[in-house]
Amino acid sequence: MAANSILPPKLEEEGHGYFHWEIDNWMALPERAVSQTFTVAGHDWDILMFPRGNQASETVSLYIEYKPKESKGGEDNGSGGSDEWHSCALFTLAMSNVNEPEVFKVNTAQHRFTAEETDWGFTRFSDIRHLLTPADEDTPALIENRRVRISAYVRVVKDPLGVLWHNFHNYNSRKHTGYVGLRNQGATCYMNSLLQSLYFTNEFRNAVYQIPTEADDPKKSVALALQRVFYSLQVSNDAVDTTELTKSFGWDSLESFMQHDVQEFNRVLQDNLETKMKGTVVDGAVAKLFEGKMKSYIRCVNVDYESSRVENYYDISLNVKGCNTLRDSFANYCEVETLNGENKYQAEGFGLQDAKKGVIFESFPPVLQLQLKRFEYDFRRDAMVKINDRH
Structure with missing residues (x-):
């Protein structure tokens, strides 16, 4: 089930696993029931259930709970000691008929487990009445003969930057x-x-x-x-x-x-x-720091004539549309334009001439500031639209 699902883009897995908790007497469960502890990717978990609801009557509340490991000194030591630990996981909680597992109820979520939020799940996982009542004559109730299986599928994901799914409440950016x-x-x-x-x-x-x-x-x-x-x-x-x-x-x-x-x-x-x-x-x-020099030129093709000027620049505006890399954007910027036909260049002393028009970078500054042209005017929409081409 969830253990085989595809991770969202840019997330790397630390490990995954699953656990089944079989209930033999639903009616004998206490107000708050906890499964055995199980381990996934080196982290300990359990399933936390309120069979008669947690803040919501007549609904089953179902959660997965992270169990911080204790250090030798007795302090929580989940991911670094004290209350600084965290673990990020995608998880699925399911309830199914013990004999016919294709009869099931399932919910999926993701969470950053911390000392402040050790458990996460579904306060209204399912209406109790629906779990005890068969859907039709050919389908048994999910809870049958007081028996039911509760399953947890957990996929722990890496958090290389330390802020994945962080709510940033009481977050000390300077400290971390x-x-x-x-x-x-x-x-x-x-x-x-x-x-x-x-x-x-x-x-x-x-x-x-x-x-x-x-x-x-x-x-x-x-x-x-x-x-x-x-x-x-x-x-x-x-x-x-x-x-x-x-x-x-x-x-x-x-x-x-x-x-x-x-x-x-x-x-x-x-x-x-x-x-x-x-x-x-x-x-x-x-x-x-920021000043460079570029030469703009127009060079005649058939006669020995060139008009040019050298200018200082502090930043360069580069096209993004149709360019796969920054090198492509620079090539586009320096692309030579041919002036011919009705667009010939009026060269002093030579009249109209075929010519080449372009720019040459004579120097780059220590810090080169590039402006990527992410917006362009769309005549059909009469509005500026964003260009999402990526380098």
């Missing part, structure tokens, strides 16, 4: 990962992603810290507000608020954020910081 995140103001997801990328660019962060801001007002100074965000990311135990930073841009409303994308926001931020850095020890730091 060494880092904290940024609070989302509602329309600032793109800003948060950029700020975290810049924060982890150590040379950029150090340059920001060296901007003189002693006399600045954080409500009006982008540099000071950014310094405070970066500092909080280093020392705070809670997610960091960015309201002060956004107000320093003069963006007070939701509409202000919706009118910008991450590329525009980044350029405004970098321009502001470059201005603030002028004449200081970090003058030119932004360009040193």
Whole structure:
């Protein structure tokens, strides 16, 4: 049954197994019944049942319960000792007729078992009346002659990042990962992603810290507000608020954020910081990190003539649609265009000429910022649509 089911994408199995619990006298069961302990993938479990309901009368409540192993000192030691243990599992709980197992009732779930939630399952697994009543003349009742089989199929899955199916209640990101995140103001997801990328660019962060801001007002100074965000990311135990930073841009409303994308926001931020850095020890730091050079050219095919110009860039916008890899996106960006026919190039001193038009990257910066063009205008829908092609 569930032991042979296919795992959801991106989940790796630690191990799987099953356990059958046969009840010989349903009517003699206590209010709370527990099966024998069984082991799956090195973890101990049992089946927990309330035959007359748990907070719900006239229904059978059925759960699977994780049993933390005890260390020598007597403390819970399920997955690392103390109350820090957890185990992630997909499971199926089933009740079936002992003699005719094709008569059954089944429910499936997934859960992150922790010290706070050691059991998980179904408070309303089934109406008791339905279990005791035959479906028709040819089908026996699920509970027949007071006997029934309860089965658990458990598949324990790996949790390499430690947050699979986590509800994040009382979660200490600083303690578990060494880092904290940024609070989302509602329309600032793109800003948060950029700020975290810049924060982890150590040379950029150090340059920001060296901007003189002693006399600045954080409500009006982008540099000071950014310094405070970066500092909080280093020392705070809670997610960091960015309201002060956004107000320093003069963006007070939701509409202000919706009118910008991450590329525009980044350029405004970098321009502001470059201005603030002028004449200081970090003058030119932004360009040193992010500035590259590219040459745009038009080269005639039949005569010796070329028009070109070299420009600085801080980021590159790459097409994603139809490109399988980042290399494909760069090839698309540098693809040479042929100017001929009605689209010939007017070359000074040579008139209309067939020509090749393209770009050449003359240098890349230490930190290359790429903007993947995930949205395009759809004329039929009269709206921007997302491109889901993946590299």
